[in-house]
Amino acid sequence: MNSKPSQAAWLTPVLGYSSVIVIAVALIFTFTAQPDVLQGYLTRILPIHVGASWLAYLSFGLTAVFGLTYLITRNPHWDRLSLSSTEIGVVFIVLSLFSGALWGRPAWGAYWQWGDARLTTTALMLLVYVGMLMVRGMIEDGGRRARVSAVIGIVASVGVPINYMSVYWWNTLHQTPSLSIAERRSALQNDGILIGFLVALLGFTLLYLYLLRLRGQLALQQTRLEERELDLELKGAIAND
Amino acid sequence: MKGNTKYIIGAVLVLIGIGFILTSSLQNNLVFFITPSEFSREQDKYANRTIRLGGVVEPGSVKFNRDTLDLTFKISDGTTILPVTHRGTPPDLFREGMGVTVQGRLENGGFKGEELLVRHSEEYKAPKPGEKIDYRRIIDSIKDTQ
Incomplete structure (x- = not known):
């Protein structure tokens, strides 16, 4: 079995510590910002909610990219990254739903609304990716598992643009994005909130890279362990003959 | 198989959840x-x-x-x-x-x-001076x- 030559070991902890520091800086900017004219201190949850949602998008987008790369190269390295990315995405989509509910209760008057397209497609994405992890668990053959989950990962990633565009395509309770590069528009007219928002995006991206490396390394060790167990079983079987 | 039963139960739950969302909310054209x-x-x-x-x-x-x-x-x-x-x-x-x-x-x-x-x-706005x-x-x- 092949694996990528081990990359610089120092990079993983550096990514981990820097993500914590950058997210802390984002929170400092957010918490020292002037209270919003309408929502007051409710906007303090913004960097966490947006950061988690961004990470879910990034994770699920890259799950598809890694899966596609696996299908082309057939190198298990990419399957391990795809798995890692899916797991990270599931964690952060849960955080996104949770932080959104906490914000929704005081701002909208409800934790959850089934009729909202943004909320509903997010819940749907969570279930699809949890299902994907279950499919992985059901397939024992490594090559088949990698192929099947690569295909699911590519197909499921259509949820990312649908979820992002849902607030434009349908009448939703959820508001449209505050910052849009495509529309060249920023609705963050509060310096502390704007800086906190941008810094949080960077911090969460660093956190993703850290978790991806960590989970990828763990997956590699799991593979090696399984291979060794298989070897030992084979040897035992030969010795018994 | 014990290991697989766990996943099959999970997969059924996920499918029920997806079905529930599709029937309950997407009916109204979102x-x-x-x-x-x-x-x-x-x-x-x-x-x-x-x-x-x-x-x-x-x-x-x-x-x-x-x-x-x-x-x-x-x-x-x-x-x-x-x-x-x-x-x-x-x-x-x-x-x-x-x-x-x-x-x-x-x-x-x-x-x-x-x-x-x-x-x-x-829109999020700071109070004006x-x-x-x-x-x-x-x-x-x-x-x-x-």
Whole structure:
């Protein structure tokens, strides 16, 4: 079995510590910002909610990219990254739903609304990716598992643009994005909130890279362990003959 | 196989969940609310049906009785204005000029709301220099009123 030559070991902890520091800086900017004219201190949850949602998008987008790369190269390295990315995405989509509910209760008057397209497609994405992890668990053959989950990962990633565009395509309770590069528009007219928002995006991206490396390394060790167990079983079987 | 049973049960639960979402919410074409104009254009279609209206609270139209919790206001989309009655404490961010959605039905010529939600915009603004921050309201807004 092949694996990528081990990359610089120092990079993983550096990514981990820097993500914590950058997210802390984002929170400092957010918490020292002037209270919003309408929502007051409710906007303090913004960097966490947006950061988690961004990470879910990034994770699920890259799950598809890694899966596609696996299908082309057939190198298990990419399957391990795809798995890692899916797991990270599931964690952060849960955080996104949770932080959104906490914000929704005081701002909208409800934790959850089934009729909202943004909320509903997010819940749907969570279930699809949890299902994907279950499919992985059901397939024992490594090559088949990698192929099947690569295909699911590519197909499921259509949820990312649908979820992002849902607030434009349908009448939703959820508001449209505050910052849009495509529309060249920023609705963050509060310096502390704007800086906190941008810094949080960077911090969460660093956190993703850290978790991806960590989970990828763990997956590699799991593979090696399984291979060794298989070897030992084979040897035992030969010795018994 | 023991290991597989666990995953099969999980997969069935996931499929039930996906099925539930698809049947319960996506049936309504994912439209969370209709505007007062859409409502008045097709009154017959929406008569005697629970619907959700979305619009802006018409400035100067809000009346709230603190003792009976009777709230009346007008919902507007710029062209059509409809009177709404609702019983219950409105959400903290409810105020004139704000976006709201109200679920209910047409009764005796007026719209009787059952569930009132505030729809805020994506804009976040710092107070302008010299603009007083209403701390009382902000403190109220982070307290759960229930």
